[in-house]
Amino acid sequence: MKKISVILLIAVMVTGLAFANGSKETHRDNLKVVATIFPAYDWVKEILGDNPAGIDVKLLLDKGVDLHSYQPSAYDIVAISTCNLFIYVGGESDEWVEDLLAKTNSNMKTINLIDVLGDLAKEEELKEGMQETEHDEHEHEHNEEEEEDVEYDEHVWLSLRNAKILCTAIESAIESMDPANMSAYRANLEIYTEKLDSLNEQYERVVSESSFRTLLFGDRFPFRYMVDDYGIDYYAAFVGCSAETEASFETIAFLVDKVDSLGLRIVMTIDGSDMKIAKTIVNNSRNGNGQILTMNSLQSVTAEDMKNGMSYLSAMEENLEVLKKALN
Numbered sequence: 001m002k003k004i005s006v007i008l009l010i011a012v013m014v015t016g017l018a019f020a021n022g023s024k025e026t027h028r029d030n031l032k033v034v035a036t037i038f039p040a041y042d043w044v045k046e047i048l049g050d051n052p053a054g055i056d057v058k059l060l061l062d063k064g065v066d067l068h069s070y071q072p073s074a075y076d077i078v079a080i081s082t083c084n085l086f087i088y089v090g091g092e093s094d095e096w097v098e099d100l101l102a103k104t105n106s107n108m109k110t111i112n113l114i115d116v117l118g119d120l121a122k123e124e125e126l127k128e129g130m131q132e133t134e135h136d137e138h139e140h141e142h143n144e145e146e147e148e149d150v151e152y153d154e155h156v157w158l159s160l161r162n163a164k165i166l167c168t169a170i171e172s173a174i175e176s177m178d179p180a181n182m183s184a185y186r187a188n189l190e191i192y193t194e195k196l197d198s199l200n201e202q203y204e205r206v207v208s209e210s211s212f213r214t215l216l217f218g219d220r221f222p223f224r225y226m227v228d229d230y231g232i233d234y235y236a237a238f239v240g241c242s243a244e245t246e247a248s249f250e251t252i253a254f255l256v257d258k259v260d261s262l263g264l265r266i267v268m269t270i271d272g273s274d275m276k277i278a279k280t281i282v283n284n285s286r287n288g289n290g291q292i293l294t295m296n297s298l299q300s301v302t303a304e305d306m307k308n309g310m311s312y313l314s315a316m317e318e319n320l321e322v323l324k325k326a327l328n
Contacts, residue, residue, distance in 0.1 A: 030056045031084045031178060032056045032079075032083040032085075033055060033083060033084065033086075033174070034058045034060065035057070035058070035059055035088075036059075036060045036070075036094070037059075037061055038061065038298055039312045040111075040157070040166070041058075041059040043312065044174070045057060046167075046188060046192045047170060047171050047174055047185055047189055048174070048185070049187075049188040052181045055174070059306075060072070060076050060080075068093045068241055080104065083108060084108060084109060084177055085173050085177060086101075086109070086110045087111045088110070088112060089112075089113050089114060089154050089156065090115055090154075091114055091241070093154060109173050109177065111173055113166055114156060120162065121152045121153075121156065122228070123151065124151045124152065124153050124239050124241060127236065127239075128235070129251060129255060131242070131244055131248055151241075153222075153224050153240055154240070154241060155223070155224070155225060155240050157298060157312070158225050158298070159225035160229070161229055164193050167192060167193060171185050171188075171189040195313060203226075203230055203323070206324050207230040210327035211327065211328050213233055214258075215227065215233075216234070216259060216264055216266075216268060216281075217269065217270070217278075218237055218269060218279075218280070219236065219238070219268065219277060220240055220241075220242050221234060221236035221238065222241075222297045223297070224240060226319075235258050237252075237255065237277050252281060255267075255281050259281060259282075265290050266293055266326040267291075267292050268292075268293055268294070269293070269294050269295075270296075270299075271294060271296045271297055271300060295323070296318060296319055298315055301315075
């Protein structure tokens with residue numbers, strides 16, 4: 001249903017744009033960049049720096065809408081269709097993008113973040129103890145009959161190492177749009193990647209000095225890229241892209257047993273969680289008074305968050321402080 005409605009909206013909007021463009025030439029004062037997610041938007045801003053060319057940058061998901069439930073509005077489709085550079089994740093949640101790009105202007109540059117990572121992109125992982133969705137069960141039933149499309153973990157931005165690769169690709173695209181300011185963009189990229197490297201080293205140090213090497217989430221788990229970077233094990237109620245909110249008795253019991261057997265004092269959640277599952281795990285564990293900590297997945301950043309100074313680096317620095325507590 002979601003895909004059908006989006007396709008219809010795209011068809012209507014693109015037809016309208018084509019009519020408008022046929023009657024008069026579209027006027028563009030500035031180059032325009034559109035990003036679906038906050039991390040990519042923030043990376044663009046860092047690379048532009050003082051923005052000598054006055055490039056317009058727009059974030060689509062700025063109202064706290066989760067990537068996995070987002071549907072583009074008519075206004076969003078117009079913004080994408082008239083931009084010079086469009087940056088999107090490229091996972092299952094972005095299936096609507098391919099329909100739009102097939103019908104929009106051919107001069108637009110695009111960056112599919114998962115494609116940029118190539119072999120570094122990871123498939124979704126259904127780990128021991130996780131709640132299976134109806135989709136997972138259906139996939140298992142048909143596994144021998146037909147080959148399923150690979151579903152990638154979309155949360156590529158939650159790896160500082162990935163961020164460095166993705167920022168390099170973004171800088172290259174911006175440079176090709178505005179070669180006159182190439183040296184400024186390259187200098188900004190160098191400064192920013194040094195900050196990414198420094199924070200990555202801090203993560204490595206915290207993990208190497210930690211008492212524990214396992215995280216347990218009573219929630220979805222979008223941090224697989226992060227934990228794989230630093231050799232951290234994990235257990236969780238759901239995969240990162242799951243839309244499930246209720247966990248079965250078996251899932252809860254498995255996670256409670258892991259808390260007890262591993263001697264964990266912390267149960268994790270992600271931003272926006274109601275913490276019901278995490279509280280149930282804590283209350284039923286042997287200790288009974290464990291702490292619940294929250295990490296920011298950067299999936300639902302709002303305009304208010306940005307107004308209050310949130311950046312990709314500041315959020316990842318806060319996640320590091322949470323990680324330090326969780327592993328000690």
